[in-house]
Amino acid sequence: xxxxxxxxxxxxxxxxxxxxxxxxxxxxxxxxxxxxxxxxxxxxxxxxxxxxxxxxxxxxxxxxxxxxxxxxxxxxxxxxxxxxxxxxxxxxxxxxxxxxxxxxxxxxxxxxxxxxxxxxxxxxxxxxxxxxxxxxxxxxxxxxxxxxxxxxxxxxxxxxxxxxxxxxxxxxxxxxxxxxxxxxxxxxxxxxxxxxxxxxxxxxxxxxxxxxxxxxxxxxxxxxxxxxxxxxxxxxxxxxxxxxxxxxxxxxxxxxxxxxxxxxxxxxxxxxxxxxxxxxxxxxxxxxxxxxxxxxxxxxxxxxxxxxxxxxxxxxxxxxxxxxxxxxx
Numbered sequence: 001x002x003x004x005x006x007x008x009x010x011x012x013x014x015x016x017x018x019x020x021x022x023x024x025x026x027x028x029x030x031x032x033x034x035x036x037x038x039x040x041x042x043x044x045x046x047x048x049x050x051x052x053x054x055x056x057x058x059x060x061x062x063x064x065x066x067x068x069x070x071x072x073x074x075x076x077x078x079x080x081x082x083x084x085x086x087x088x089x090x091x092x093x094x095x096x097x098x099x100x101x102x103x104x105x106x107x108x109x110x111x112x113x114x115x116x117x118x119x120x121x122x123x124x125x126x127x128x129x130x131x132x133x134x135x136x137x138x139x140x141x142x143x144x145x146x147x148x149x150x151x152x153x154x155x156x157x158x159x160x161x162x163x164x165x166x167x168x169x170x171x172x173x174x175x176x177x178x179x180x181x182x183x184x185x186x187x188x189x190x191x192x193x194x195x196x197x198x199x200x201x202x203x204x205x206x207x208x209x210x211x212x213x214x215x216x217x218x219x220x221x222x223x224x225x226x227x228x229x230x231x232x233x234x235x236x237x238x239x240x241x242x243x244x245x246x247x248x249x250x251x252x253x254x255x256x257x258x259x260x261x262x263x264x265x266x267x268x269x270x271x272x273x274x275x276x277x278x279x280x281x282x283x284x285x286x287x288x289x290x291x292x293x294x295x296x297x298x299x300x301x302x303x304x305x306x307x308x309x310x311x312x313x314x315x316x317x318x319x320x321x322x323x324x325x326x327x328x329x
Contacts, residue, residue, distance in 0.1 A: 001232050002315040003239055007224035010063030011056040014275070014308045015265040017079065021072040023100055023126040027151070027181050027192070032071060037267045041286065042078040046085045048288045052263065052271075053089055055292050061261075065225035067096040067117075067308075071267065074103045083114040094222035096145075100127065101135045108135055116222050117145040122163060124156045129163060133170065140173040141214065144221070147175040149242070154181070154192065157199050164209075172213040177242040178206050182305065191245075191305075207246035227311055241307035250304045257314040258296045264308055274309050276301050 021033035039045075053064065066086055073079055074097070086093050096117035118139055122132055139146050148167055150160050164176055180203055181192040194200050228236040229244070244250050259273040266272065269286050273279035278297055283290030304310050 001319045002230040002313075003227050003310070004230055004313055004315070005224075006226050006228045006236075006238075008063060009061055009261060009313075010065055010223070010225040011053075011061045012065045012067070012225070012262040012311060013052070013265070014067045014069060014262070016069045016071065016267045017073050017076045017265075018071040019267040020075060021070055021100075022075060022102055023072070023123055025123045025125055025151070027153070027183070031267065037269070039267070039269065039285075040077060042081050044288070045078060045285055046082060048271075048283075048285050048290065049082070049085070050089060051288055052290055052292070053086075055290070059294055062091075063223040063225035064090045064093040065096065065222075066093060067098065069098040072100055072102065073097055074099050074107065080111060080114065087114070092220060092223045094225040101132050102126075102128065103135075104131070105134055105138060108138055112139060112142050115143055117147075118143050119147045119149055121149045121151060122160065123151050124153050124160050124163070132163075133166065136167065136171065136174070140171050145175065146173060147177055149177045149179050151179050152181055152194075152199070152203065154194060154199070157194075157196075157202075161202065168209070168211070172211065174209075174211055176209040177240070178203055178208075179242055180207075180246060203246060208240050208243045227313060239311060241310040244310055245305070250310060251302065252299045252304050252314055253302055255299045255314045255316050256296045257299045257312055259312055260292065260294050260296065262308070262312045263292075274312060275306050276304065276309050278309075 018039045019032055019034045019037045024033055056064065068079060070076065083095055086095060094116050095114060096119070097115050098119040098121060100123055101120040120136055136146060136148055150164050152160055164178065167174060167176060183190050183192055227239040229239050230236050257278065259279050262274055264272050264275040264279070265285055269284050270281045271283040271285060271290055272281045278299055278301055282292055299314065
């Protein structure tokens with residue numbers, strides 16, 4: 001029926017900061033690791049980001065979620081200065097990061113406090129398993145949301161399953177997502193087909209697992225910046241885009257979608273509404289000129305692959321009134 005903010009509208013900014021990555025996964029594409037767009041002009045990016053934040057504040061948004069992706073964002077030199085700027089500019093922002101967790105533990109010991117959410121992708125072809133496990137053990141008590149995202153490599157499927165089993169045994173706080181691969185890591189790619197039935201069965205039964213045995217004690221809890229999945233006859237539940245894809249619920253054609261709530265900054269600096277074809281380019285991170293609106297669109301896309309776009313508030317035709325009566329937004 002709807003994907004809708006749990007507690008008030010929030011600005012959702014996803015920034016693919018560069019195409020620099022220390023991995024070369026076979027299911028990825030050069031747009032994520034080619035090294036053509038290193039994007040190192042920190043002062044210019046801070047200026048443009050400041051104008052974007054001012055726009056959302058003027059429109060009455062109180063919550064801000066800024067999600068850094070890549071490439072590998074932890075090797076991007078402007079990352080920490082920009083995080084410091086965001087924390088100074090916004091009251092209790094939610095800062096999240098998608099990382100391959102390849103940096104040494106010392107990096108996370110120094111910088112973990114900048115992030116509330118960590119999506120730790122496990123890429124079996126390149127990952128140092130012991131370092132990955134060491135880092136998630138450290139982070140499980142220090143961030144409010146830790147998602148161990150297992151990329152289910154077809155030829156090494158059982159090995160990735162084994163890593164997940166180790167995490168289940170050794171961690172107290174986690175979310176484990178077993179992620180169905182696409183033919184390449186891009187928003188418009190087709191889903192990879194697993195020939196063996198047991199693999200398809202595993203993904204159907206194990207897309208999302210969680211355990212929270214030890215309470216978190218963060219002192220700087222962010223303002224609410226999350227969405228819920230709302231289905232008729234069911235209790236609202238926290239949105240999980242991996243589960244939505246796994247369950248085949250990522251079909252929103254004809255739905256009303258508030259793409260103006262979500263900005264996607266590409267590796268080459270384009271600022272666009274959403275990452276899919278429904279959005280348009282509204283500016284560039286290098287020039288500070290951004291043309292933003294507050295109007296929803298009717299989704300023209302047959303399928304929504306990207307977690308960035310699945311997280312945008314959206315409502316099935318004719319259901320907006322029912323959603324509003326829930327008083328969640």
